[in-house]
Amino acid sequence: DSGVTQTPKHLITATGQRVTLRCSPRSGDLSVYWYQQSLDQGLQFLIQYYNGEERAKGNILERFSAQQFPDLHSELNLSSLELGDSALYFCASSRAGRRGYNEQFFGPGTRLTVL
Amino acid sequence: DQQVKQNSPSLSVQEGRISILNCDYTNSMFDYFLWYKKYPAEGPTFLISISSIKDKNEDGRFTVFLNKSAKHLSLHIVPSQPGDSAVYFCAASPNAGGTSYGKLTFGQGTILTVHP
Numbered sequence: 001d002s003g004v005t006q007t008p009k010h011l012i013t014a015t016g017q018r019v020t021l022r023c024s025p026r027s028g029d030l031s032v033y034w035y036q037q038s039l040d041q042g043l044q045f046l047i048q049y050y051n052g053e054e055r056a057k058g059n060i061l062e063r064f065s066a067q068q069f070p071d072l073h074s075e076l077n078l079s080s081l082e083l084g085d086s087a088l089y090f091c092a093s094s095r096a097g098r099r100g101y102n103e104q105f106f107g108p109g110t111r112l113t114v115l
Numbered sequence: 116d117q118q119v120k121q122n123s124p125s126l127s128v129q130e131g132r133i134s135i136l137n138c139d140y141t142n143s144m145f146d147y148f149l150w151y152k153k154y155p156a157e158g159p160t161f162l163i164s165i166s167s168i169k170d171k172n173e174d175g176r177f178t179v180f181l182n183k184s185a186k187h188l189s190l191h192i193v194p195s196q197p198g199d200s201a202v203y204f205c206a207a208s209p210n211a212g213g214t215s216y217g218k219l220t221f222g223q224g225t226i227l228t229v230h231p
Contacts, residue, residue, distance in 0.1 A: 004158070033219070042222070042223045042224065043219075044221075045218045056218045090159070106158035106160070106161075107158050108156075
């Protein structure tokens with residue numbers, strides 16, 4: 001158990017819909033990262049938040065957005081869903097954005113299926 | 116453009132022998148490297164890391180070697196155990212201070228199977 005929690009574990013929805021994925025980082029971790037794992041793309045970095053502020057951005061679609069709240073939990077919002085958005089979405093957390101503290105600990109993931 | 120590559124999709128090893136998983140990278144800005152292990156339907160589990168100021172880091176049965184000039188790292192597992200069977204990902208992070216610091220770039224993974 002990494003200490004990172006993600007809900008829900010599974011999500012099935014239809015094209016065009018909007019969903020919210022939730023992540024609670026390990027106690028004391030200030031950074032939260034979101035990754036997408038699809039069959040053909042491997043693990044792809046989406047976005048990072050550090051203590052409530054956006055720190056780094058990957059190839060995140062404009063239809064996707066995220067935020068980190070004062071209690072450090074984070075939400076990833078996916079809207080206008082398409083079939084190709086079906087994937088595993090992982091959240092990870094780490095202590096801080098400093099050298100030597102970048103081991104990221106991953107949650108169990110949310111499996112999103114868009115029908 | 117795949118900046119982190121694991122060229123072997125799979126590796127099969129006998130229990131008790133050494134498992135060597137390889138990873139190559141192309142981006143010179145990477146200076147921190149990690150290995151993760153992943154079971155189906157679970158998140159990646161952190162195994163071991165190494166910074167660019169070192170060429171070797173050891174933790175129990177796991178040793179990571181870094182060859183900066185060749186932009187190559189490897190993970191050695193000795194002795195291999197059936198419970199080590201999983202997908203292994205190498206990942207790389209750029210150096211501190213950059214705007215993309217913290218972003219991990221992952222390889223495609225290598226499926227390790229350890230036979231009893």
